[in-house]
Amino acid sequence: DAGVIQSPRHEVTEMGQEVTLRCKPISGHNSLFWYRQTMMRGLELLIYFNNNVPIDDSGMPEDRFSAKMPNASFSTLKIQPSEPRDSAVYFCASSLDSIQETQYFGPGTRLLVL
Amino acid sequence: AQSVTQLGSHVSVSEGALVLLRCNYSSSVPPYLFWYVQYPNQGLQLLLKYTSAATLVKGINGFEAEFKKSETSFHLTKPSAHMSDAAEYFCAVKTSYDKVIFGPGTSLSVIP
Numbered sequence: 001d002a003g004v005i006q007s008p009r010h011e012v013t014e015m016g017q018e019v020t021l022r023c024k025p026i027s028g029h030n031s032l033f034w035y036r037q038t039m040m041r042g043l044e045l046l047i048y049f050n051n052n053v054p055i056d057d058s059g060m061p062e063d064r065f066s067a068k069m070p071n072a073s074f075s076t077l078k079i080q081p082s083e084p085r086d087s088a089v090y091f092c093a094s095s096l097d098s099i100q101e102t103q104y105f106g107p108g109t110r111l112l113v114l
Numbered sequence: 115a116q117s118v119t120q121l122g123s124h125v126s127v128s129e130g131a132l133v134l135l136r137c138n139y140s141s142s143v144p145p146y147l148f149w150y151v152q153y154p155n156q157g158l159q160l161l162l163k164y165t166s167a168a169t170l171v172k173g174i175n176g177f178e179a180e181f182k183k184s185e186t187s188f189h190l191t192k193p194s195a196h197m198s199d200a201a202e203y204f205c206a207v208k209t210s211y212d213k214v215i216f217g218p219g220t221s222l223s224v225i226p
Contacts, residue, residue, distance in 0.1 A: 004157070043158075043204065043216045056213055091157050102148075103214070105157030 004106035006092050012112045018080040021109045025094030034067055034077050035091040082113045116141040118207045120217040128225045133192040135220050137205030147188040148206040200224045
């Protein structure tokens with residue numbers, strides 16, 4: 001299996017622009033997670049889906065952030081409008097289920113908002 | 115609510131020395147516990163996990179961790195450090211009722 005695939009790997013944008021991050025989970029995995037990693041705040045869970053349904057979005061920082069999972073093989077995380085403080089590495093992870101199973105992380109998208 | 119703390123944001127060991135990375139958790143119900151490793155510019159990958167079976171858990175690359183309920187700890191050890199072990203290590207806790215919580219991470223440096 002190719003593992004979790006994320007695109008783009010790097011994104012540089014200007015403040016106010018819309019940013020869309022993409023994720024393809026491992027085939028057969030039922031749960032998908034979006035994380036943000038910064039030096040100041042560490043690794044934060046933003047949202048997770050189970051069977052394409054958002055279960056917990058309490059980690060989404062504000063209304064500028066939105067996530068969708070239209071089908072079992074694709075998810076997006078959108079920031080609109082983007083701000084410099086959104087600069088971080090965003091990881092997508094998937095697992096067989098959301099309880100005790102191992103999470104498999106993608107390589108991340110490094111976002112820089114100028 | 116559950117939480118996890120990792121004592122020491124940065125640990126340095128000599129090559130061949132014992133590696134000990136500390137993790138303490140707080141949970142009102144029996145937890146699942148994980149150690150993940152992150153190499154530079156990569157995502158996290160699982161080292162090992164405890165899911166209420168044996169209290170001593172063996173993982174990849176020679177790492178192991180022991181679940182001690184009385185101490186609410188799940189420390190990660192490796193008898194002999196290798197240069198390739200230099201990375202960031204994250205302890206994580208989860209219950210059947212809640213999302214996974216990651217600790218702040220410990221950066222391990224291995225000195226030749």
